[in-house]
Amino acid sequence: MPGKTETDYKTLTDEELILLFQKEDVRAFNELVNRYKDRLVNFIFRYTGNKEESEDLAQDTFLRLYKSKHLYVEIAKFSTWFYTIALNLTRTYMNKKNKMKTTSISNYYDDDEKDYELTSGYILPDDSANAATEGEIIQKAISSLNSKFREVIILRDIQDLDYEEISKITSLPLGTVKSRINRGRECLKEMLESLHKSKTKK
Amino acid sequence: MSDEEKYLEIREKLKSLETIKASSNFTNNLHLKIVEEEALRRKVHIKKYDDEKGGFLRNLFNNKQYPWLIPAVGFTMVIFFIFYVTYVNVDIEQLEKSNNTLELTDESNIANNEPGLKNYELKNLSDLKNSIDNLPKDNLENLKNQNYTDQGNLNGSDLNNEKKTDQSKPDLALVETEKRNVTSADNKVFKSKKSVEENEIVNEPVAKDNDSENDMPLSEYGKSNKPVESGTDKRSESISPDDNVERIMHMKLDKIDKTGLENLRDKLVR
Numbered sequence: 001m002p003g004k005t006e007t008d009y010k011t012l013t014d015e016e017l018i019l020l021f022q023k024e025d026v027r028a029f030n031e032l033v034n035r036y037k038d039r040l041v042n043f044i045f046r047y048t049g050n051k052e053e054s055e056d057l058a059q060d061t062f063l064r065l066y067k068s069k070h071l072y073v074e075i076a077k078f079s080t081w082f083y084t085i086a087l088n089l090t091r092t093y094m095n096k097k098n099k100m101k102t103t104s105i106s107n108y109y110d111d112d113e114k115d116y117e118l119t120s121g122y123i124l125p126d127d128s129a130n131a132a133t134e135g136e137i138i139q140k141a142i143s144s145l146n147s148k149f150r151e152v153i154i155l156r157d158i159q160d161l162d163y164e165e166i167s168k169i170t171s172l173p174l175g176t177v178k179s180r181i182n183r184g185r186e187c188l189k190e191m192l193e194s195l196h197k198s199k200t201k202k
Numbered sequence: 203m204s205d206e207e208k209y210l211e212i213r214e215k216l217k218s219l220e221t222i223k224a225s226s227n228f229t230n231n232l233h234l235k236i237v238e239e240e241a242l243r244r245k246v247h248i249k250k251y252d253d254e255k256g257g258f259l260r261n262l263f264n265n266k267q268y269p270w271l272i273p274a275v276g277f278t279m280v281i282f283f284i285f286y287v288t289y290v291n292v293d294i295e296q297l298e299k300s301n302n303t304l305e306l307t308d309e310s311n312i313a314n315n316e317p318g319l320k321n322y323e324l325k326n327l328s329d330l331k332n333s334i335d336n337l338p339k340d341n342l343e344n345l346k347n348q349n350y351t352d353q354g355n356l357n358g359s360d361l362n363n364e365k366k367t368d369q370s371k372p373d374l375a376l377v378e379t380e381k382r383n384v385t386s387a388d389n390k391v392f393k394s395k396k397s398v399e400e401n402e403i404v405n406e407p408v409a410k411d412n413d414s415e416n417d418m419p420l421s422e423y424g425k426s427n428k429p430v431e432s433g434t435d436k437r438s439e440s441i442s443p444d445d446n447v448e449r450i451m452h453m454k455l456d457k458i459d460k461t462g463l464e465n466l467r468d469k470l471v472r
Contacts, residue, residue, distance in 0.1 A: 030229075033229060033232065034229075037224040037228055037229070038221065038222075038223045038224050040224075041222055041223065041224040041228070042221050042222045042223070045222040046219075046222075051222065054222070055224060055225060055228060055231075058224065058228070059228070059231055059232045059235055060235075062232050063232070063235050063236060063239060066236055066239070067239065134215075135219055135220055138215055138216065138219060139219070142216075153216070157212075157213050157216040157217065158216055158217070158219065160217075178205070181205075182205050182209070185205075185209040185212050185213070186209075188212055188216075189209065189211075189212050192212070192215070
């Protein structure tokens with residue numbers, strides 16, 4: 001839109017920006033990138049535990065938005081739609097990564113005694129000795145959570161989304177979302193307690 | 203105690219986590235990715251366009267937009283092939299066969315007869331010859347005696363002239379035989395018609411003399427339509443009955459001869 005300045009774009013809502021972008025207004029897209037890039041990178045980082053991967057995945061999410069802008073329908077909230085894309089991409093990526101990491105070299109041999117096994121990237125509570133700071137310990141605890149608890153806890157307690165929005169993003173019933181969040185919190189609490197105990201012992 | 207209050211401690215821990223921010227070159231990298239994606243899309247579009255430019259059959263059978271066209275086109279082609287094999291091909295074979303036979307007959311005719319004569323002429327002449335051969339011998343002798351050949355329009359000289367127009371140097375012997383054949387055929391027709399006419403003419407005066415008024419058709423006023431005899435009628439006035447009969451016969455023969463021979467001439471021309 002030629003008559004608008006950058007400040008004008010900042011006053012627009014997400015939905016207005018995506019509608020402008022659907023009319024090939026690239027500056028609206030840039031504004032959306034500026035608004036969501038940190039939130040998105042943070043969300044994906046808490047999910048994957050890797051900064052580089054989270055940036056790559058965040059860029060892929062924006063790229064998907066760029067290519068599939070016409071798929072957005074005004075009835076939905078932009079953040080919900082955008083987080084759904086990000087979550088789906090991250091899930092797919094993590095599934096691929098997990099499949100690759102659980103492949104054992106010793107599977108190729110018939111020996112019962114395995115020499116070594118490729119471990120998954122998840123950090124178990126016993127590895128807490130390596131954790132330096134509190135933040136790192138919590139991140140490792142989140143990463144070791146089951147993915148179905150992890151995603152709802154990140155969306156609720158880190159991204160601060162409401163239950164309904166989480167329900168839409170994950171395509172789960174509201175009750176299921178609530179119960180998963182509670183169960184995830186419980187697991188996380190137990191995990192953190194055990195980590196602290198092991199740390200104090202050392 | 204609600205769930206939020208129950209897990210307040212863990213919630214605060216999670217909220218206190220440092221927010222990870224995107225790197226400074228995040229936007230640049232994103233733009234680079236977008237440019238690459240655009241280039242790739244353009245490349246794919248160009249490739250697709252090039253594929254569309256391929257041959258007609260290639261497009262037809264690689265048609266991803268209308269895959270249902272493939273069986274339809276195949277079925278149509280099979281139907282056309284069957285039609286070609288059953289009808290068109292057979293016709294060509296028959297034509298070839300008939301052409302071969304025609305060529306053979308042409309060659310044999312040319313070999314046996316005269317190379318200058320056309321095929322249809324030879325055919326007509328041979329038909330005439332056959333018809334004459336089938337005639338009774340008495341009729342032929344009568345024809346020769348009466349010598350009607352000079353009276354017809356299509357006599358030997360006429361036939362000869364016609365042939366001369368068609369070819370530069372006809373075989374004289376063959377022309378002579380055909381001339382004879384044609385005249386005798388003409389005579390056959392002539393003779394048969396002549397005999398009929400003679401009978402009619404000979405019997406007519408006798409019959410009409412007996413009951414001439416009754417035989418003529420009546421007009422609507424009840425009068426007879428019989429022509430009134432006047433001085434203009436030479437047949438009944440100045441000639442004796444024997445001469446009259448002969449003259450009438452000649453007149454009628456001229457008439458018959460003309461039409462009959464004209465028909466024959468047409469036949470020959472065909």
